[in-house]
Amino acid sequence: MASLYLCVDCGGTKTAAAISDSQGNIIGRGTGGPSNITYLTVDEFITSVRMATLAALKDTRPDIEDLPIPPGTESPFAAAWFGVSGADSPAAIAKVTPAISALLAIPVGPDLVVANDTHLLAAPVRTYPSINHAIAVIAGTGSITVSFKQEEGRIEELGRVGGWGWILGDEGGGYDVGREALRQLLMEEDLASVLRRPAPPSKLRDQILAKFNVPTVMEILGEVYHGDPTGESATQDLRSLSREKRISSLPPLVFSAAFEEDDWLAKRILQASAKQLADQVQLHLGSGDEANPHGVKARDAIISFGGSLVGNGKYRQIILDLLAERGHTFSHVHFIEDAAAVGATGLASSYKPSHT
DSSP states (O other), rough: OOEEEEEEEESSOEEEEEOOOOOEEEEEEEEOOOOTTTOOOHHHHHHHHHHHHHHHTTTOOOOOSSSOOOSOOOOOOEEEEETTTTSHHHHHHHHHHHHHHHHHHHHBBBBEEEEEEEGGGGGGGGGGOOOOOEEEESSSSSSEEEEEEEETTEEEEEEEEEOOTTTTTTTTTHHHHHHHHHHHHHHHHHHHHHHTSSSOOOOHHHHHHHHHHHHHHGGGHHHHHSSSOOOOOOSSSSGSSOOOHHHHHHHHHHHHHHHHHOOOOEEEEEHHHHHHHHHHHTTTTEESHHHHHTTTEEEGEEEEEESSTSSHHHHHHHHHHHHHHHOOSSSSEEEEEEEEHHHHHHHHHHOOTOOO
């Protein structure tokens, strides 16, 4: 019988596959091209998945030279779990599931789980026998929070908050931090004009002025609102970027100023953005101050973070501290750097074959 467990993290930039043995050891890894189903055809999606899965199989099953698995041949996988970026509805999941099933020779059903990529962040819940709930917090360029319940070995989504994209939301993510930095900078300048005194010095202020290559704060507005580039640009200034990327490129300055230079303005900006993420997490929670009476209890749940911004432990801690101040302290905290590997290990640790 097949004893391999496959997890594939399908993202907008790349596809990452990991294979675990029945003991939870990662024995194969592979990568492929982008696989966000919102922007790709099914064939394009499967091409990336095939590339990543074949690469992961290379060392574990060298006898499998290509995919799909021929009809009538046993699949090498006891189970597979796909976290697919852009799979935000049953229709989107149904769109890709038959193609995945055909590729891996795993029948559509309980042995083949296809869900949104946020579900992979809930994988650590499988390793705690006494815990059945998880909150996932993704904060990279964008952001989203999702709550989950594990039931009979399956991870089911309970609810989600955010993930609306940079125009309407993404609170606490990279774009939001950049926007908040500019707003706070401009508000300080407005306050200085009303009080008729200079704005207090800030290392972050100086760095943002240098990045936009302007001498005064109010001149930043012209750089922010300058139209998006219409083609290749020979210049390397911020105007060569889209307006969205001009703003989302600022968080490294904010993080460095806050955590390395102890800049008062940068710290205030991160507190404001972290508060928005904490507010979203709180909507999932029961007990504590002003919480959802039907929600997950933090003391009986794990919280898992994923994404470049919350990859910074100090930023994560601001979020956790804000939640603790409101009475929400989680039993376990995880940062998921390798979602495919965590998912494969979690799948192997809890999987009960449906055909036995």
